Amino acid sequence: MTRFAGRQGPIRLGMVGGGQGAMIGAVHRLAARLDGHYELVAGALSSTAEKSRASARDVGLAPDRSYDDFKQMAIREARLKDGIEAVAIVTPNHMHLPVAREFLKRGIHVICDKPLTGTMSDAKKMQAAVEKSDALFVLTHNYSGYPMVREAHALIASGKLGDIRLVQVEYAQDWLAEAPAPDNKQASWRTDPARSGVGGATGDIGTHAWQLAGFVTGLKPQALAADLQSFVPGRTLDDNAHVMLRFHGGARGMLWCSQVAAGEENGLRLRVYGSKAGLCWQQENPNVLQMTPLGGPATLLTRASRATGHESRRLTRIAPGHPEGFFEAFGNIYAEAAQAIRAHRSGAPVPDDVTFPGIEDGIAGVAFVDACVRSSNKNAAWVTL
Structure with a gap:
């Protein structure tokens, strides 16, 4: 107890x-x-x-x-x-x-x-x-709390996509495309190495993209080659990154994160291609997951529809056609943590279907940023993870 x-x-x-x-x-x-x-x-x-x-x-x-x-x-x-x-x-x-x-x-x-x-x-x-x-330790990578992200994870784990070959993930914003005003508190600490750490865009949003790709596919990273930029004059941390990825088992991928992509608001997008099918999910339209079998027509799976499975439907609060989004996904991480905390009260095991990011995800995210910086400092050389 x-x-x-x-x-x-x-x-x-x-x-x-x-x-x-x-x-x-x-x-x-x-x-x-x-x-x-x-x-x-x-x-x-x-x-x-x-x-x-x-x-x-x-x-x-x-x-x-x-x-x-x-x-x-x-x-x-x-x-x-x-x-x-x-x-x-x-x-x-x-x-x-x-x-x-x-x-x-x-x-x-x-x-x-x-x-x-x-x-x-x-x-x-x-x-x-x-x-x-x-x-318990919980890390709020909230995008893994979206129901259709859980659906994508379940589809890949069940083998519906076949052997995973390609992973494309991007997270693009434009809110740091110019030097921020001195009173912009949120921008000031994110662009300050003393408070943000060694990563700029890679740490702030790149870690979200990295965790999302790993959670959905289940792939383990092997090496990466990163080209980091600081486009805004005087900025010492990266505000844009192009990263090539190699995974154990032979899959390849690319990750792009940017906070200087003019016109982008919160463009998080994941595409995964296997030997049997591909899928695509976009955070700005989170209730829809597109799946396309090789040689077949695209299918749009919608949140809470009869075509979805337990893993996504257990995190759904309202009926199909009523949009759920950012707050609900964040709430799902808190709800999963609550189930774990209540189990912990009595010394019971955490229920098998309860899933939330933890210390392992955190270590992997910081290792990703560290590897990106090391690679970029070596002219985008490949570095192991």
């Missing part, structure tokens, strides 16, 4: 980061509330005391559960009878490790925004902290 054995009702959740002006903090709070699995009761929502308290008032936290410092929060919440059972970490990348470590060592489950950390050295330290702790 665990320290939270016997707890009933919603999981008491804390949050570090995600205060005023932080879009991703609001996304996490909405995702956690979506199915009623969590209750936000505590937070250290900003790096400054004044803003942290103001942010806490905005989201309805009691004054005595609003903290100026995450370590203070971890120590006190671990001692409280009604203290938090899990914490969401929605800070810039460089803070993921120090924050997570404080909660993990006190047995508090961690739900961390991606990427895992900004550097490979910190990623290995995070892995050690997770392995030492009895608490």
